[in-house]
Amino acid sequence: MIETAKELEVYLRPHMKTHKTLEIGEMMAPSKSKISVSTLAELEFFADGGFDDILLAIPITKDKLTRLKFVHERKNISILINTVEAIDILDSSDRPFNVLIEVSTGYERTGIYVEEYQKIAKILEKLLASPNRLTFKGLYNHCGHTYLGEKERDETKRTKIEAMNRETVSKLVELRDYLERQFESSAPIFIGTGSTPGCGYPVDEFKQLDELHPGNYCFYDYCQETLGSCRTTDIAAFVLSRVNSVFEDYIVIDAGFLAISKDSPELNFGKVLAPNDDMFITGMSQEAGKLKMKSEETDLRTRFKVGDYVKIAPAHSCFTAALHPEFALFENGKFIKKISPCRGW
Incomplete structure (x- = not known):
């Protein structure tokens, strides 16, 4: 992804x-600068860990200002907004925050619809008039609609995602040009977008952007494989479990939805890689997973025994990783150390 950003001549904000x-943060951002986070806990964690130029990629609420101000006193922090009221919240903090306006190009989460020029202009007008010296940094977009639905992940998926990428860039550029004319901006307005599927199929139009901000690519997962964003060999996060029961036509492992997650049942919750890839998860309870063979098998008791390892690539590594208090880090099959992720909000 670092090389992709270099080739496109845009910044990468993983x-x-x-x-x-x-x-892993330092692997993604070797300079320990220009990163995005989703929670205040992550913001504090990475700031304490020496990272700077951090974007809190969720809209802020007033109850979070005290913690936000404490980090801002020592680090360069940027904030997303999508309402006029958010500016009042930031003004009440008496801190000169960097601010980006979040816009939606099709995902329909928290961004303002990119076509709502007047609404966005009204927010920018109030932002530029802020008595608190808030600094407008540009437009932020998450093109999450590139995570195609199950039925869309066919042989045309690349064409679909590339078309979404081009449409996203076109809409962002048109909005940027409109705002620059309306506010007679002396400098170009910064625009950025990102998602792992979108960045997995980069288009030349990305060169019109200033920044890309994907995230899942650090691990990838089975969902990304079905989208064509990666190959099985690119997936870097796995759940390692053991067989604890063997029956004629199925086995049970000691990893259930609290280890694997319930996400993506349409993808059987993940991809079984070992002892072979001819198995799939048919169901889970809290601490147990039930696996069957894809092909006909006379008696699984002749192939498996209690204690055998089962290796699973999760359907959605973001969800699965959030379930574990620590990760075992391997390199070339050799255990290196255990690392601890940030937890909480």
């Missing part, structure tokens, strides 16, 4: 929300 660790 998102830390998938792994939430200092060690």
Whole structure:
């Protein structure tokens, strides 16, 4: 991803929300600068760990200002807003925050619809008139709609995602140009977008952006594989479990939805890689997973025994990683050390 950003001549601001660790954060951002986070706990964690130029990529509420101000006193922090009221909240803090306006190009989460020019202009007008010296940094977008639905992940998925990328850039550029004309901006307005599927299929139009901010690519997962963002060999996060019961037509492992997560049942919650890839998860309870063979098998009791290892690539590594208090770090099959992710909000 670092090389992709270099080739496109844009900044890379990797998102830390998938792994939430200092060690992997430094792999993604070797300079320990320009990162995105999703919670105040992550903001504090990475700031304490020596990272700077951090974007808190969620809209802020007033109850979080005290903690936010404490970090801002020692680090360069940027904040997302999507309402006029958010400016009043930031003004009440008496801190000159950097601010980005969040816009939506199709994902429909917290951003303002990119076509709502007047609404966005009204927010920017109030922002520029802030008595608190708030600094407008530009427009932020998460193109989460590039995570195609199950039925869309066919042979045309690359074409679909690339089309979404081009449309996203076009809408952001049009909005930027409009705002620069309306406010007679002396400097170009900064625009950025990102998602791992989107950045997995970069288009030349990305060169019109200033920044990309994907996050899941640090681990990838089975969902990303089905989208074509990665290969099985690129996936770097796994759940390692053991067989604790063997029956004629299924086995049970000691990892349930509190170890794997319930996300993406349409993808069987993940991809079983070992002892072979001819198995799939048919169901889970809190601490147990039930696996069957894809092909016909006469008696699984002849192939498995209690204590055998089972290796699973999760469907969504962000969810699965959040369930574990520590990760075992391996390199070339050799255990290196355990690392601890940030937890809480």
